[in-house]
Amino acid sequence: VKAEGRNGFRFFDVSMQRQAQSRWQLEEGLHKAIERQQLEIWLQPQVTNMGIISGAEVLLRWRHPERGMVSPVEFISVAEESGQISVIEEWVLEESLRLLCQWQSSGLPDTFRHLSINISPAHFMQADFIQRILPILQRYNVDDINIEFEITENLLINNFKHAIDTMLLLKEQGISFSIDDFGTGYSSLRYLNQLPINVLKIDRSFVNDIENVDDETPIVDVILLMAKKLGLEVIAEGVETSIQKQLLDHRGCRLYQGYFYSKPLHHRTFYSLLQEGG
Numbered sequence: 001v002k003a004e005g006r007n008g009f010r011f012f013d014v015s016m017q018r019q020a021q022s023r024w025q026l027e028e029g030l031h032k033a034i035e036r037q038q039l040e041i042w043l044q045p046q047v048t049n050m051g052i053i054s055g056a057e058v059l060l061r062w063r064h065p066e067r068g069m070v071s072p073v074e075f076i077s078v079a080e081e082s083g084q085i086s087v088i089e090e091w092v093l094e095e096s097l098r099l100l101c102q103w104q105s106s107g108l109p110d111t112f113r114h115l116s117i118n119i120s121p122a123h124f125m126q127a128d129f130i131q132r133i134l135p136i137l138q139r140y141n142v143d144d145i146n147i148e149f150e151i152t153e154n155l156l157i158n159n160f161k162h163a164i165d166t167m168l169l170l171k172e173q174g175i176s177f178s179i180d181d182f183g184t185g186y187s188s189l190r191y192l193n194q195l196p197i198n199v200l201k202i203d204r205s206f207v208n209d210i211e212n213v214d215d216e217t218p219i220v221d222v223i224l225l226m227a228k229k230l231g232l233e234v235i236a237e238g239v240e241t242s243i244q245k246q247l248l249d250h251r252g253c254r255l256y257q258g259y260f261y262s263k264p265l266h267h268r269t270f271y272s273l274l275q276e277g278g
């Protein structure tokens with residue numbers, strides 16, 4: 001038993017060691033990523049049912065010198081655990097606002113009204129979050145563009161009161177809020193009513209389910225109905241086919257994001273697309 005345990009342990013140890021090493025390398029690399037200009041702002045169009053690009057979601061990319069493009073799924077969690085997330089998301093916010101100002105001075109279609117930025121719960125719940133975010137917001141004078149922070153339901157579990165207070169303060173500064181991946185996390189009808197949110201983002205998994213004919217009451221129906229009652233906007237994420245879009249349209253959805261319209265694009269490519277008029 002002892003020998004077995006030791007072998008088992010040794011095997012586990014090696015793979016764990018590799019994992020830890022890779023993670024540690026990412027963490028080290030992240031420290032330098034900003035100054036080495038390896039982080040990039042990519043944008044995914046948000047499109048109305050009429051096919052007009054009315055906004056975009058900012059999706060961060062890391063162009064790693066050895067690993068190529070590292071997925072945010074991989075490095076955001078590393079950044080959260082290592083405490084680098086605030087610095088990174090402050091960079092994302094600042095870069096996004098800088099781009100918006102640049103676009104506004106070179107010309108922006110007036111149908112483009114909106115930019116969504118993901119905010120990690122680990123960042124949002126930091127005591128000095130507001131204090132550090134406000135000067136950035138105030139440094140850039142972006143007219144007529146709504147800046148929205150995407151947060152997840154799980155943010156609200158631990159300190160609901162603090163979360164609400166922070167949201168209310170940011171709302172005064174013109175920031176609006178959406179609930180990302182709606183329906184996949186801790187959900188409570190009660191909190192939806194109390195929060196200063198404007199938009200529910202229907203998670204991709206529910207959009208996927210919509211073509212499943214066996215499902216008599218697709219979750220999207222419930223979400224759309226709920227949103228209507230609460231006076232919230234809805235955007236469907238991960239729309240990949242025209243059938244999904246049609247089924248959602250039919251159910252009253254009016255805003256879409258997904259590969260059917262466009263994958264996330266480098267910000268320069270996105271701006272060209274905007275100028276061509278979508």
Ligand code: C2E
Nearest residue numbers: 059060072073076092118119120238239240258259260264
């Ligand atoms: P998310 O916020 O749910 O973003 C949507 C993800 O779905 C993006 O993946 C996007 O590329 C992908 N997507 C969009 N349309 C489709 C589609 O039609 N089909 C499929 N299969 N996928 C689609 P991405 O860019 O890899 O980002 C993954 C996650 O990383 C994001 O999920 C978000 O949670 C996180 N992330 C990215 N940038 C940031 C950031 O600046 N801060 C934080 N906290 N998280 C970020």
Ligand code: CA
Nearest residue numbers: 057118150180
């Ligand atoms: Ca998001």
Ligand code: CA
Nearest residue numbers: 180181201237
């Ligand atoms: Ca999402």
Ligand code: CA
Nearest residue numbers: 118152180181
């Ligand atoms: Ca997510």
